[in-house]
Amino acid sequence: MNAAAQGRPNVVVFFTDQQRWDCSGLAGNPLDLMPNFDRIAQEGTHLPNAYTCQPVCGPARSCLQTGLYATATGSFTNGIPLRHDLPTLGHHFRDAGYATGYIGKWHLASTNPVPEEERGGYETWLASNTLEWTSEAYQTRLFDNDNQPVDLPGYRVDAMTDAAIRYIDQHKSDPFFLFISYLEPHFQNRLDSYPAPDGYRQRYEGRWTPPDLAALGGNAQQHLGGYWGMVKRLDEAFGRVMDALKSLDLTNNTVVLFTTDHGCHFKTRNAEYKRSCHDASIRLPTLFTGPGFDGGGRVRSMVSLVDFPPTLLDAAGLPQQRPMQGRSIMPLLRGQGADWPNEVFIQISESKTARAIRTQRWKYEITAPEAQRDQPGAELYEESALYDMESDPYELENLIGMASTRELCDSLQQRLLARMAEVGETIPEVRAVEAPGRNRFTILPAEMHA
Numbered sequence: 001m002n003a004a005a006q007g008r009p010n011v012v013v014f015f016t017d018q019q020r021w022d023c024s025g026l027a028g029n030p031l032d033l034m035p036n037f038d039r040i041a042q043e044g045t046h047l048p049n050a051y052t053c054q055p056v057c058g059p060a061r062s063c064l065q066t067g068l069y070a071t072a073t074g075s076f077t078n079g080i081p082l083r084h085d086l087p088t089l090g091h092h093f094r095d096a097g098y099a100t101g102y103i104g105k106w107h108l109a110s111t112n113p114v115p116e117e118e119r120g121g122y123e124t125w126l127a128s129n130t131l132e133w134t135s136e137a138y139q140t141r142l143f144d145n146d147n148q149p150v151d152l153p154g155y156r157v158d159a160m161t162d163a164a165i166r167y168i169d170q171h172k173s174d175p176f177f178l179f180i181s182y183l184e185p186h187f188q189n190r191l192d193s194y195p196a197p198d199g200y201r202q203r204y205e206g207r208w209t210p211p212d213l214a215a216l217g218g219n220a221q222q223h224l225g226g227y228w229g230m231v232k233r234l235d236e237a238f239g240r241v242m243d244a245l246k247s248l249d250l251t252n253n254t255v256v257l258f259t260t261d262h263g264c265h266f267k268t269r270n271a272e273y274k275r276s277c278h279d280a281s282i283r284l285p286t287l288f289t290g291p292g293f294d295g296g297g298r299v300r301s302m303v304s305l306v307d308f309p310p311t312l313l314d315a316a317g318l319p320q321q322r323p324m325q326g327r328s329i330m331p332l333l334r335g336q337g338a339d340w341p342n343e344v345f346i347q348i349s350e351s352k353t354a355r356a357i358r359t360q361r362w363k364y365e366i367t368a369p370e371a372q373r374d375q376p377g378a379e380l381y382e383e384s385a386l387y388d389m390e391s392d393p394y395e396l397e398n399l400i401g402m403a404s405t406r407e408l409c410d411s412l413q414q415r416l417l418a419r420m421a422e423v424g425e426t427i428p429e430v431r432a433v434e435a436p437g438r439n440r441f442t443i444l445p446a447e448m449h450a
Contacts, residue, residue: 008175009291010254011093011312012168014241015064015179016234017057017105017186018273019260021050021283022210023231030208033231036239037258037287044256044289045296045333051344051358052262053306055274055281057186058107059349060261060305065089065108065120067309067324069423070347071376075108077350081118082108087321089309091121093177096318099123101167104142104160104181105131113143122179126150126163131183137195155197157184157230161237165244172248180241185230185264187223187273196229204228212280212394218268227264255290255315257308275348277356277365277385278395282346288329291315296333302360303329304344325423345419353378356385357416363387363395364412366430377420382431383409401435 021027024034026041027048054060054070062068062075065088070076074083082088094100101124109118112129119125126142128134135141140152140159152159164180171178187194194201205225213220238258245251264273265280274281284305288296292315306326313320314328331337348354353372356365365385368378386400386409399405409432417427 007317008096008098009316010175010250011098011177011316012164012241012245012254012256013089013179013181013312014238014256014258015104015181016258016260017181017183018262018264019185019231019234019285020210020263020280021285023228024285027285031204031228033228034235034285036235036242037285040238040242040256040258040289041287043294044287045293046298047286047288047303047329048298049300049302049344049360050259050284050286051282051302051304051346052260052284053304053345054347054349055262055276056348056350057105057261059347061107061181063306063326064259064261064308067306067320067326069306069325069345070349071425072325072423074376076347076376077373078107081110082120084117088120088122089177089179089312090119090123092313092318092321093316094121094123095321096316097175099171099174099176101125101171101176101178102127102181103163103167103179104128105183106181113147113149115147116145124167127181132186132189135183137188137197155233157182157197157233157237161240164241168241168244168250169248172250182234182237184234185227194223194226194230196226197233200229200232201225203232210280210394212278212396213266213268215394215396216268218266220266220268223266251290253291255288255293255312257286257288257312259286259305259308260284261305270351272351275351277346277348277354277358277363279358279363279389279393280395282356282358288315292330292333299329299332301329301332301337301340302342302344302358303332343415343419345416345423347377349373349376354384355381355416355420357412357419358389359412359415361388361390362408362412363389364409364416366413366416377425378428379426380429380431383413383433386412401433403434406432 025038058078059070062073102122109129140156269276310328314330343357343359346356353368366381367384387395
């Protein structure tokens with residue numbers, strides 16, 4: 001019996017790695033890199049204010065699998081395996097009678113190949129724990145259910161997409177949950193390069209540069225051509241997956257989520273590519289389509305990666321096996337979002353330990369004096385960033401320490417500490433910073449709540 005007959009939608013998660021929010025035309029990118037995303041987002045539900053809750057690979061994945069923040073999953077840095085007692089999306093859908101499949105990068109296990117007990121409950125497995133170390137752009141090696149290596153032909157994005165389409169075809173008569181986790185457009189670690197398909201880098205070299213990268217430099221000019229080329233191929237792959245669903249008459253009964261784990265700032269904010277509070281690191285290109293989301297329009301509420309697991313369960317009519325810290329966005333589509341939070345909460349780990357909130361108007365961050373690699377948080381933080389996202393959307397002027405922003409920072413700090421307490425963190429000491437002489441404008445009381 002197929003999913004439609006059982007009244008349960010299929011679910012596909014199309015998950016990319018390190019993809020900036022402004023790759024899409026809907027976000028102002030003029031290069032026509034994501035025409036499939038742009039079209040489907042307008043037909044379904046577009047979330048222009050979607051943010052990660054942890055701008056680094058493994059922790060973000062732990063949040064997306066569980067609906068919990070990284071301090072709750074315990075996987076608060078790369079290299080910490082996901083706890084076996086935490087139910088994942090794989091467990092939820094498998095236990096509800098869905099066929100479950102995982103293809104691509106996992107990054108939540110202790111070793112590679114991934115032991116069965118560390119696969120998050122997914123039944124059909126074709127994955128690598130750290131795909132960037134076990135494959136190259138034209139040499140895709142994954143591991144199957146028996147932990148045997150499987151070499152797939154073609155460019156890596158295409159090879160994985162072929163496998164995903166085969167899975168969909170094989171399970172077209174079942175309710176299925178498929179998670180496709182690409183490496184692209186993440187850099188290739190061994191080479192520190194962005195290997196696009198042959199000919200794609202040349203299409204985009206020397207063309208449009210996002211304003212933050214144009215102002216700050218980094219290594220964007222060296223890598224943007226390849227990065228844009230990878231994004232283009234990903235969108236073509238997304239179109240192929242949607243075409244496969246259409247050809248199998250599954251479009252109207254399949255929920256599809258397109259999102260990523262974090263963005264990329266091209267070494268403009270620190271010595272690497274992510275792990276910062278800036279929108280280049282934390283803002284995500286995101287859409288939902290399918291039953292419950294078609295015609296949803298543009299939802300401008302602030303939503304987090306941690307909200308997507310309860311949303312998928314809600315869309316499928318499935319209960320949560322244990323309470324999640326994220327919230328389903330489905331009420332927003334029904335006009336029932338009156339109590340929706342006015343900010344998103346971000347935890348940052350590894351190269352530094354920091355916490356931040358992003359409202360529609362403001363970005364406020366606190367940072368521990370020393371990174372706490374062996375602890376999820378710190379007892380002491382110092383104020384480190386304040387950006388006015390309305391007048392400075394590319395975060396080029398840090399307003400922290402200005403006398404005129406003191407009252408605003410106090411208000412934002414209380415909102416941040418409340419979010420930390422809400423997810424189970426111990427309330428830390430926060431030291432204010434002062435920068436005498438920086439007092440160029442006045443913040444009105446009404447603006448503090450924006």
